[in-house]
Amino acid sequence: QQPVQSPQAVILREGEDAVINCSSSKALYSVHWYRQKHGEAPVFLMILLKGGEQKGHEKISASFNEKKQQSSLYLTASQLSYSGTYFCGTDISSNNAGNMLTFGGGTRLMVKP
Amino acid sequence: GAGVSQSPRYKVAKRGQDVALRCDPISGHVSLFWYQQALGQGPEFLTYFQNEAQLDKSGLPSDRFFAERPEGSVSTLKIQRTQQEDSAVYLCASSLVPMVNSPLHFGNGTRLTVT
Numbered sequence: 001q002q003p004v005q006s007p008q009a010v011i012l013r014e015g016e017d018a019v020i021n022c023s024s025s026k027a028l029y030s031v032h033w034y035r036q037k038h039g040e041a042p043v044f045l046m047i048l049l050k051g052g053e054q055k056g057h058e059k060i061s062a063s064f065n066e067k068k069q070q071s072s073l074y075l076t077a078s079q080l081s082y083s084g085t086y087f088c089g090t091d092i093s094s095n096n097a098g099n100m101l102t103f104g105g106g107t108r109l110m111v112k113p
Numbered sequence: 114g115a116g117v118s119q120s121p122r123y124k125v126a127k128r129g130q131d132v133a134l135r136c137d138p139i140s141g142h143v144s145l146f147w148y149q150q151a152l153g154q155g156p157e158f159l160t161y162f163q164n165e166a167q168l169d170k171s172g173l174p175s176d177r178f179f180a181e182r183p184e185g186s187v188s189t190l191k192i193q194r195t196q197q198e199d200s201a202v203y204l205c206a207s208s209l210v211p212m213v214n215s216p217l218h219f220g221n222g223t224r225l226t227v228t
Contacts, residue, residue, distance in 0.1 A: 002155070029213065030213045030214070032216065032217070034217075034219075039221075040221060041116075041117070041204070041219035041220055041221045041222065042156065042204070042206075042217075042219045043219070044216040044217065044218070047213075047214055047216060049213065049214060087155050087156070089217075091213060092158070096213075097212065097213050098211050098212065098213060099144065099208055099211065099212065099213055099214075099215050099216075099217060100146070100158070100161050100169060100211075101146075101158065101217065102157075102158055103148075103155035103156045103157070103158075104155050105154060105155045106153075106154070106155045
């Protein structure tokens, strides 16, 4: 029931772009994205809702394809501060209208100067 | 407070000891969640409260794990007779409302090491 993230790890040079994918085996109604730095709390990035809405945060944006049961996170012109582990979370509430999340295994992103 | 506060930050317990982990959510937040995060893994759902009601505890790994939120604010996760496999970071999160577009605000977690 947990979403599957790919790739597991990415190494970038500053200024390069990256895409992180999150796939689910069940129907998706919403996807949350969080970033966690080592030893710190996961921090909210954005929520995508059913309808293919694309949202943005700084130079980070995401899309939601409910047909493919997949969400993708796009990091453009990466900065050193983007380093961390990215998690997608999908709702496991019985009514699919809540925020009781199950998280993927994470994608570790390292941005080098 | 400004954010979700968890204590202690670190806890070392000998196998067989009981531990209690505390979570102070953001004031006014209705929903409270506990997650367990093993090293290098994503957070795994343990249990969910809406105010003082524990609506879901399907993720608790065994009956040694118990959580409560008696007055709908502070929550405590208790682990009885700790085992080595309980070693992990325990994260608490809260959200303003239990709705799909309400983000989770996480605390820094309690790192539990069972020796």
